[in-house]
Amino acid sequence: QLQLQESGPGLVRPSETLSLTCSVSGGSISSSNYHWGWIRQPPGKGLEWIGRIYYSGSPYYNPSLKSRVTISVDTSKNQFSLNLSSVTAADTAVYYCARGAAGFDPWGQGTLVTVSS
Amino acid sequence: DIQMTQSPSSLSASVGDRVTITCRASQGIRNDLGWYQQKPGKAPKRLIYAASSLQTGVPSRFSGSGSGTEFTLTISSLQPEDFATYYCLQHNSYPLTFGGGTKVAIK
Numbered sequence: 001q002l003q004l005q006e007s008g009p010g011l012v013r014p015s016e017t018l019s020l021t022c023s024v025s026g027g028s029i030s031s032s033n034y035h036w037g038w039i040r041q042p043p044g045k046g047l048e049w050i051g052r053i054y055y056s057g058s059p060y061y062n063p064s065l066k067s068r069v070t071i072s073v074d075t076s077k078n079q080f081s082l083n084l085s086s087v088t089a090a091d092t093a094v095y096y097c098a099r100g101a102a103g104f105d106p107w108g109q110g111t112l113v114t115v116s117s
Numbered sequence: 118d119i120q121m122t123q124s125p126s127s128l129s130a131s132v133g134d135r136v137t138i139t140c141r142a143s144q145g146i147r148n149d150l151g152w153y154q155q156k157p158g159k160a161p162k163r164l165i166y167a168a169s170s171l172q173t174g175v176p177s178r179f180s181g182s183g184s185g186t187e188f189t190l191t192i193s194s195l196q197p198e199d200f201a202t203y204y205c206l207q208h209n210s211y212p213l214t215f216g217g218g219t220k221v222a223i224k
Contacts, residue, residue: 037213047161047204049213062212063118096160102167103151103208107160 002027004097004108012091012115018084022097022108029078030055035100036080038071040093041110048093052100053080087115119143119207123216129224136192138203138219145185146209152181152190153204155218161204165190195221 008020037052051061073080098104120143148168153161165181178193205216
């Protein structure tokens with residue numbers, strides 16, 4: 001059974017870079033049938049798609065975040081990562097990673113990242 | 118961007134009620150839509166994919182329909198464990214976009 005787990009700092013200072021990693025277990029990230037995505041949810045609000053990547057690369061980002069986002073993949077570690085630069089309080093959210101193919105399934109449990117000094 | 122308008126934003130219902138939630142796309146998305154259930158403090162869980170296909174393991178009281186711009190999620194007989202927030206997601210074109218959510222509460 002495929003499982004995803006987000007990891008990274010829970011607190012990031014304003015103007016710094018948020019960095020998260022999603023570790024995939026129970027299956028290989030190196031499948032051409034799927035892509036790997038990041039989604040976030042500010043406290044008490046709805047879901048926002050951040051971007052996705054294939055195991056071979058080819059990232060695609062939400063234009064609303066494109067200038068600040070980088071998604072990368074490390075097939076040797078069965079992981080993919082999210083970097084979000086120049087963060088502000090508006091980037092405070094639960095960040096989810098998920099496997100993509102006609103939507104997303106399964107999802108990681110999510111990790112809360114708070115942007116505060 | 119394709120806008121997904123979900124309605125209602127909230128509803129209250131009783132156990133055993135039939136519940137219908139709607140998502141309207143700002144342009145045609147074929148059947149490239151899924152429905153997700155989210156309980157407090159948990160990750161979303163996909164219930165329906167390709168507008169009407171039931172995810173493995175999801176109870177048959179959940180069903181989806183629609184194509185193009187109008188989609189519905191129906192819960193035929195609401196159960197206590199179904200009280201949650203529901204979202205639609207279109208994956209027809211980038212950026213992928215979610216509906217605003219529908220919170221289903223106990224009446």
